[in-house]
Amino acid sequence: MSAYFFSIVIPTYNRAEYLTRCLTALTQLDYPRDRVEVVVVDDGSAQSMASTIAPFRSTLNLTLLRQTNGGPARARNAGAAQAQGQYLVFTDDDCQPAPDWLQALEAQLQTQPQALVGGHTINALPDNLFSTASQVLIDYLYDYYNTHHQPSFFASNNFAMATEQFRRLGGFDTAFSLAAGEDREFCDRWLQHLLPMAYAPGMQVYHTHHLSLKRFWRQHFNYGRGAYCFHQVKARRQAGQVKVEPLRFYWQLLTYPLPQRPLGQGLALSGLLMLSQIANILGFFWERSQQASLATPQPIEAPPPSGTVG
Template identity: 55%
Template sequence: MNQAKTLFSIVVPTYNRPDKLAQCLQSFVELEYPRDRFQVIVVNDSTEISVETTIYPFQSQLNLILLTQPNSGPATARNTGAFAAEGKFVVFTDDDCTVAADWLQNLEKRFGETPDCLIGGRTVNALPDNIYSTASQQLIDYLYSYYNAIADRAQFFTSNNFALSAEAFQQIGGFDTTFSLAAGEDREFCFRWLNLGGRAVYAPEVIVYHSHALTLGKFWRQQFNYGRGAFLFGEIVSKHGAKGKRQHPSFYLNLLTYPLFHGSGIQRLLITGLFLVSQAGIAAGLFWEKNVFVEK
């Protein structure tokens, strides 16, 4: 496809979630946006698990490319897709997300105003009846309210809903593949982008719906991995000569009270409890990764 006509390249890393991937691709079919203006790049992060059957029904409906790599983690998979992008802008989402019909329309408007910026959208929990998924998204919502309070001077986006020019992505070197888990690579990318003088803009009208079904065990593992990623992030920040910034105690007080103002009934108390669990999980993951780092 002619690069001059392709405005967006949507990159979707996937690993062994065929049903979710199919839902994700269906949402691209339903986009209210010209088909010849975007392409979809699915990166299968496995040479052992095929997704060809899953994507086959969509190949006649989308400009769809499938790339396959040995299991290397989502950061590497995103790089694989982005470095093959034909579009002017590269857009990232995940295989357990679906996008709003006006997703690309709203991104185009934003890039028309700020073409050189990193633009991050809003993620909505698509599983409101799952208390663990709700708590997980509320944690992200709190971080967005804290780091992106000034929308045109945003500081942090999750990698399931942000976009930037393909040229800028390549110049910055893509995601840091030191992060082999889905934890911390987006935080490091945003830090590096801002540290190099880039600007980030929060665009809440650019919406994806996240269907990440969690149990208590999966919620703990997620937060534990976030802790591992936080340690790696701290090491990278220190290598840049920057000191890790300690959060003011009010950050944690506001974190733990956030669910009380963003829920109803007993759910508020349950999610507050899960926020406490999350902090324990993050601390455990951080110390675990620190011990592994010392042993190396």
């Protein structure tokens, strides 16, 4: 018998202010406190997060773990290993779940208890054009992969599954040391085991990811690096080359913001989406060249689109 129904796992690294906002949002959840625990995994921050979480111990069933820096995949696995809940719920330190977050998740699990359930992420910085462009990209990917057919991709800042099933699959692949591609690989492996996925748009978190041009470029460059690793893993698993998206996928991506925004903003967002794909391609081939110096890689024809948040 599990001690809790939900275990919320949050990796964090050198972002005490973000973590404070995240934990504050968790104190405002409209859900019974005795059914939820929160496991924070400090991924080797320069300063311990103990003082950051101390004010929340009276209102949350809170556990703090600390590890040497190894990336969010390893941190999430560490949190999941200590979790006592029947279901694992993953979010990030720069996210603030809506008050009805767990209610929406539980409602979905009542109909599909064995599903990997993904929720909807909302950009909390609408005045930041770079943050908005990154969210538009995720919105497009969710529309493309999840809305019109069986879901196949959820970002790890807002998804959940049965703890037993997560452990049976071996958790996240820790070869993904960046916040890039590990969630896509996990979703793909989940589907490879013929397990269901379900989209719950009412399960919402607000994503506060401050981006500048430099940080936007680096984010999508790293997504390209993660995409190359994902394709390598998938090619080995399927013993062959991986199918890439058709050209219309990219055209639809670039035009996606235009009908939804004023013309000037829509064009600016389309330009940033094009820039994101250039960064993605360069990151993809940079990672391939790095790995080529260590071993002969599997042949891959072209890079995939970026599709992870951090």
